Amino acid sequence: MAGITLDGVSKRYGDGHDAVRSLDLDIADGEFVIFVGPSGCGKTTALRMIAGLEEISDGEIRIDGKRVNETAPKDRDIAMVFQNYALYPHMTVAENMGFALKLSKTPKAQIQQQVREAAEVLDLVEHLDRKPGQLSGGQRQRVAMGRAIVREPKAFLMDEPLSNLDAKLRVEMRTAIARLQQRLGTTTIYVTHDQVEAVTLGDRVAVLRDGVLQQFASPKELYERPAKLFVAGFIGSPAMNFARGTLTSGAVETAIGAVPLPDRLRQAVEAGDGRREVVLGARPEAFALAADAGERPGHRFTAAAEVVESLGSEVHVHFAFGVAALDAATPVTTRGLAVAKLSGDAQVTVGQQVPLWLDTEKLHVFDADSGESLTATA
Ligand SMILES: Nc1ncnc2c1ncn2[C@@H]1O[C@H](COP(=O)(O)OP(=O)(O)O)[C@@H](O)[C@H]1O
Ligand SMILES: [Mg+2]
Numbered sequence: 001m002a003g004i005t006l007d008g009v010s011k012r013y014g015d016g017h018d019a020v021r022s023l024d025l026d027i028a029d030g031e032f033v034i035f036v037g038p039s040g041c042g043k044t045t046a047l048r049m050i051a052g053l054e055e056i057s058d059g060e061i062r063i064d065g066k067r068v069n070e071t072a073p074k075d076r077d078i079a080m081v082f083q084n085y086a087l088y089p090h091m092t093v094a095e096n097m098g099f100a101l102k103l104s105k106t107p108k109a110q111i112q113q114q115v116r117e118a119a120e121v122l123d124l125v126e127h128l129d130r131k132p133g134q135l136s137g138g139q140r141q142r143v144a145m146g147r148a149i150v151r152e153p154k155a156f157l158m159d160e161p162l163s164n165l166d167a168k169l170r171v172e173m174r175t176a177i178a179r180l181q182q183r184l185g186t187t188t189i190y191v192t193h194d195q196v197e198a199v200t201l202g203d204r205v206a207v208l209r210d211g212v213l214q215q216f217a218s219p220k221e222l223y224e225r226p227a228k229l230f231v232a233g234f235i236g237s238p239a240m241n242f243a244r245g246t247l248t249s250g251a252v253e254t255a256i257g258a259v260p261l262p263d264r265l266r267q268a269v270e271a272g273d274g275r276r277e278v279v280l281g282a283r284p285e286a287f288a289l290a291a292d293a294g295e296r297p298g299h300r301f302t303a304a305a306e307v308v309e310s311l312g313s314e315v316h317v318h319f320a321f322g323v324a325a326l327d328a329a330t331p332v333t334t335r336g337l338a339v340a341k342l343s344g345d346a347q348v349t350v351g352q353q354v355p356l357w358l359d360t361e362k363l364h365v366f367d368a369d370s371g372e373s374l375t376a377t378a
């Protein structure tokens with residue numbers, strides 16, 4: 001087992017494309033870390049550099065505190081699990097799992113024992129004598145994991161290992177991987193473009209965009225204190241709602257009226273020059289029916305329900321703002337849709353003018369130009 005450190009690691013491909021830009025990460029021994037971000041943001045490139053499969057253009061990678069820039073992949077003692085797990089079709093599950101050990105001339109009895117142990121962890125004991133063709137997709141993926149486990153590597157690197165599986169199996173395998181990682185306690189880096197997978201699996205999540213690290217934090221912190229507009233919009237489902245606005249004397253003029261900021265946020269955003277262009281962010285659960293909020297401080301406005309989704313325990317109401325929500329005095333800057341997550345017993349019909357309440361304590365404020373959060377540390 002080992003910690004993994006990336007120090008200013010960059011990758012410029014031959015065509016001049018900067019796939020990863022000066023990436024700094026300090027991953028603790030035993031930690032389960034996720035790289036997440038949209039397709040093309042550099043996740044696979046970063047992982048392959050750690051594995052030694054891709055040369056790094058700049059910076060340093062350390063495993064267990066030792067520089068590995070010049071170390072061959074096979075000597076880094078790291079196991080990779082890919083989306084396309086090529087199992088040998090003519091070999092049994094046991095032979096597939098033990099193949100790397102056989103190559104390294106491990107004694108037969110020891111191979112058998114390590115394969116057996118891995119099979120127990122992965123619930124594959126009954127299938128050890130079968131061929132890959134006789135297994136389901138999920139079982140095959142577990143064999144691929146098993147192949148990595150038997151080597152007892154210092155770390156696992158997994159690149160979208162579940163993306164070939166159907167949705168139900170993906171959720172099952174996600175749970176299996178989380179349990180496995182906890183049980184083995186092996187440092188693991190797991191790549192996915194799926195933010196739900198990222199926040200359910202990871203101890204910490206590194207959010208990447210265009211090769212640049214946006215934030216590296218626990219799922220809870222990413223959700224509650226996103227450092228950038230991009231992270232705020234990427235993490236969470238339904239996504240955070242945004243409205244552009246102008247900050248003036250403690251309130252933000254937006255398409256849903258002048259939203260007053262509580263003292264804590266006001267102090268954070270007014271540290272600068274006072275009046276500025278901002279983007280206001282509110283998670284769907286920051287809204288409630290005005291009637292349910294009673295006298296609680298916050299912002300009240302009325303909006304037309306355009307779509308109503310009843311999910312049983314909650315109701316999602318999509319409302320337009322920038323049109324119906326306006327009183328005549330408010331400048332129209334945005335025509336957008338926002339989604340409010342209301343309690344399951346909320347009675348809302350499409351087309352209805354809904355009196356809503358926004359919990360201003362839960363607002364996020366971002367600089368409109370830089371996208372940096374002004375309130376993440378407030
Ligand atoms: N071998 C390569 N040569 C040139 N560009 C590449 C190569 N591999 C990946 N890229 C580019 O680098 C960027 C990051 O790719 P990748 O790391 O595969 O992203 P992700 O895994 O996040 O989808 C993309 O723009 C991709 O087109
Ligand atoms: Mg990739």
